[in-house]
Amino acid sequence: MSSLRRTIVNLVLGALIAGSAYDIVSDQEHWPFSQYPMFSGVWRSPTFTWLRLFGVTADGREFPLDANRFIEPFDQSRLPKALRRILDGPDGQARVRTALADCLARYEDLRRQKRHDGAPLTALRLYEVEWTIDPDGANIDRPDRRAFVAEVRP
Amino acid sequence: MIRRAIGWWDAFWFTPAPASTLGACRVLFFGSLFLWQWHHDFSAWGRFSSVLWMPVWLFDVTNIPAFPAPVIAVMQSLWKASLLLSAIGLFTRPAMVVAFVLGTYLMGLPHNFGQTQHFDTLVVFASGALALSRAGDACSADALIAAARGRAIDLPRDDGEYRWPIRFVWVAMALIFCAAGLSKLRHSGLEWIFSDNLAWLLRRQQYHISDGEPLTRWGLLVARHSVAARGLALASVSIELFYPLALVSRRARYVLAPAGLAMLLGIRLLMGPTFEQFMMCYVFWIPWASVAAAVRRHAPSGANRLVVFDGSCGLCTGTIAVLRRLDVLGRLRVTDARTDWIRLAAAYPFLNLEACLTDMQVVVTRKNGASSVETGFDAYRSMAWVVPLAWPLLPLLYMPGVPAVGRRVYRFVASHRSADTCGITGLQDCRIAEREGGRA
Numbered sequence: 001m002s003s004l005r006r007t008i009v010n011l012v013l014g015a016l017i018a019g020s021a022y023d024i025v026s027d028q029e030h031w032p033f034s035q036y037p038m039f040s041g042v043w044r045s046p047t048f049t050w051l052r053l054f055g056v057t058a059d060g061r062e063f064p065l066d067a068n069r070f071i072e073p074f075d076q077s078r079l080p081k082a083l084r085r086i087l088d089g090p091d092g093q094a095r096v097r098t099a100l101a102d103c104l105a106r107y108e109d110l111r112r113q114k115r116h117d118g119a120p121l122t123a124l125r126l127y128e129v130e131w132t133i134d135p136d137g138a139n140i141d142r143p144d145r146r147a148f149v150a151e152v153r154p
Numbered sequence: 155m156i157r158r159a160i161g162w163w164d165a166f167w168f169t170p171a172p173a174s175t176l177g178a179c180r181v182l183f184f185g186s187l188f189l190w191q192w193h194h195d196f197s198a199w200g201r202f203s204s205v206l207w208m209p210v211w212l213f214d215v216t217n218i219p220a221f222p223a224p225v226i227a228v229m230q231s232l233w234k235a236s237l238l239l240s241a242i243g244l245f246t247r248p249a250m251v252v253a254f255v256l257g258t259y260l261m262g263l264p265h266n267f268g269q270t271q272h273f274d275t276l277v278v279f280a281s282g283a284l285a286l287s288r289a290g291d292a293c294s295a296d297a298l299i300a301a302a303r304g305r306a307i308d309l310p311r312d313d314g315e316y317r318w319p320i321r322f323v324w325v326a327m328a329l330i331f332c333a334a335g336l337s338k339l340r341h342s343g344l345e346w347i348f349s350d351n352l353a354w355l356l357r358r359q360q361y362h363i364s365d366g367e368p369l370t371r372w373g374l375l376v377a378r379h380s381v382a383a384r385g386l387a388l389a390s391v392s393i394e395l396f397y398p399l400a401l402v403s404r405r406a407r408y409v410l411a412p413a414g415l416a417m418l419l420g421i422r423l424l425m426g427p428t429f430e431q432f433m434m435c436y437v438f439w440i441p442w443a444s445v446a447a448a449v450r451r452h453a454p455s456g457a458n459r460l461v462v463f464d465g466s467c468g469l470c471t472g473t474i475a476v477l478r479r480l481d482v483l484g485r486l487r488v489t490d491a492r493t494d495w496i497r498l499a500a501a502y503p504f505l506n507l508e509a510c511l512t513d514m515q516v517v518v519t520r521k522n523g524a525s526s527v528e529t530g531f532d533a534y535r536s537m538a539w540v541v542p543l544a545w546p547l548l549p550l551l552y553m554p555g556v557p558a559v560g561r562r563v564y565r566f567v568a569s570h571r572s573a574d575t576c577g578i579t580g581l582q583d584c585r586i587a588e589r590e591g592g593r594a
Contacts, residue, residue: 001168001313001314001315006168008286009167009286009318010167012282012283012286012322013167013318013322013325016279016322016325016326016329017325017329020326020329020330020333021329023333024329024332024333024336027337027340029210029211029270030210030211030212031210031211031212031262031265031270031275032212032258032262032275032278032279033275034270034272034275034330034333035333035336035337036272036330036333036334036337037334037337037341038271038272038334038337038427039338039355040334040337040338040340040341040342040346041341041342042341042342042343042345042346042349042351043350043351043354043355043358044349044350044351044354045354046354048358048361050361050363064362066362067362068365068366068367072198073195073196073198073199073264074267075364075365075366076362076363076364076365077269077271077363077364077365077427078264078267078268078269078271078365079268080363081268081269082206082208082267082268082269083268085208085268086205086206086268095205096205098203098205099202099203099205099206101203102201102202102203102205102206105201106198106201106202109201131361133354133357133358133361134357135357135374135377135378136374137357137360137361137371137374140360140361140362
């Protein structure tokens with residue numbers, strides 16, 4: 001192993017350790033470096049709220065898009081968080097409707113490709129839903145409350 | 155003090171290690187990543203409008219956008235091809251560089267859409283380390299080709315080049331685990347462990363809010379028992395915080411490495427988050443060369459096979475170099491008929507030097523002491539019984555008609571190699587010279 005190569009390798013090793021240490025100490029994230037904060041908050045409340053998409057069929061029926069196959073490549077963690085960030089930002093309502101239009105187009109693309117068995121949609125609605133956590137998870141399909149946030153139509 | 159620290163650093167990263175362990179890690183890591191990503195389509199990220207684009211640091215500072223879907227589709231095809239090439243070890247170095255560069259973009263892309271998830275950062279680090287490494291020196295098609303061409307007759311010697319990439323992945327994994335533990339203590343203190351926090355988390359994860367659904371509903375069972383939930387929380391934080399000990403203590407490694415893997419499996423089963431790619435990096439914790447040695451010691455030995463070849467023939471020498479790389483069970487012994495003839499003739503009087511210099515011979519000695527000689531195609535077929543990579547071919551080699559074709563092909567190649575490799579004076583002259591040398 002030449003000294004030049006060993007130097008290069010040592011620099012790479014140092015970069016890994018220094019980059020990770022910086023993010024850990026400063027409690028910041030510079031992907032792919034991170035302080036890995038997942039699930040680090042303490043959970044005390046028996047209730048929680050979550051943003052959830054609902055599809056509206058031609059007969060007016062609503063159903064939750066609570067499986068990843070409806071919203072791929074997003075998932076049930078990433079999409080609500082993305083929508084929350086948009087809503088909390090400037091011009092949130094208008095921007096979230098643009099995002100929902102993307103989601104509706106994507107849903108229909110996936111449906112036409114038979115990647116899911118969902119019904120054709122006449123509208124897509126975003127609600128903020130709230131649950132009281134049930135010890136048996138018996139109310140997963142029955143949130144305590146839901147608040148309308150936005151709607152888009154094709 | 156500084157000198158001692160430098161010595162420790164060098165010993166940790168660069169103590170000579172076998173090339174086969176790193177090669178096996180490369181095969182398994184890229185192979186499993188290729189299989190995992192085969193059906194994964196990143197191109198859909200190129201179809202979303204800019205309101206959903208919230209770039210993470212790397213994409214922000216480099217100003218790399220979400221490319222249009224067709225461009226991403228091409229990139230991911232190239233990436234998957236590079237993963238496959240990296241796994242089989244063909245054009246290994248460029249393939250691993252491409253796998254790292256394109257993989258960093260493609261795996262990083264989803265994190266620019268609202269949430270940074272953490273299941274693939276270790277894969278990026280591991281790909282980077284391998285891209286810079288000499289992981290293709292063993293267990294690779296490149297190594298076999300180099301051996302066949304006579305460029306790398308000997309097996310690679312132990313070298314620090316083969317240790318640092320593995321240690322790199324260890325350190326990256328330890329940093330990730332430790333950081334996760336520190337984050338919990340920083341943001342929640344001991345309440346994260348000694349409260350109903352985990353019980354609530356386990357219940358909440360059942361409400362379709364994760365990137366992957368929990369594979370079981372066992373989380374609800376654990377959550378019902380406060381002691382179990384708190385015990386699980388204590389175990390999780392302990393594994394995370396103490397994981398760096400696995401870097402420096404062999405005993406800690408035996409406990410913490412499996413415990414970390416079990417924790418990731420537990421997260422997948424009870425909570426949902428998909429750490430499968432992270433788990434693939436556990437191949438770097440297994441000392442594959444030692445595993446192979448243990449298999450060699452304990453696997454039934456069966457018949458011994460002594461491969462007798464013509465050491466002055468470039469094609470034969472290359473073939474032997476390839477066989478030595480494929481002989482992971484250590485069931486083949488090889489000897490050069492030219493340099494070892496006196497000893498060979500004494501041990502196996504039924505051997506004939508003329509035949510040994512014309513065709514490859516394999517002396518098969520069974521446990522009862524009986525010996526037989528296989529020649530040419532039949533010699534290769536005999537060796538296939540003890541070379542695991544050739545096992546899938548064994549049924550084919552015994553199919554009616556195949557041996558006849560195989561013997562003709564062997565004869566064609568063998569006759570041509572004679573002219574090529576002993577071309578200066580002709581094969582006959584080589585043999586005469588050898589016989590004279592042997593008598594002398």
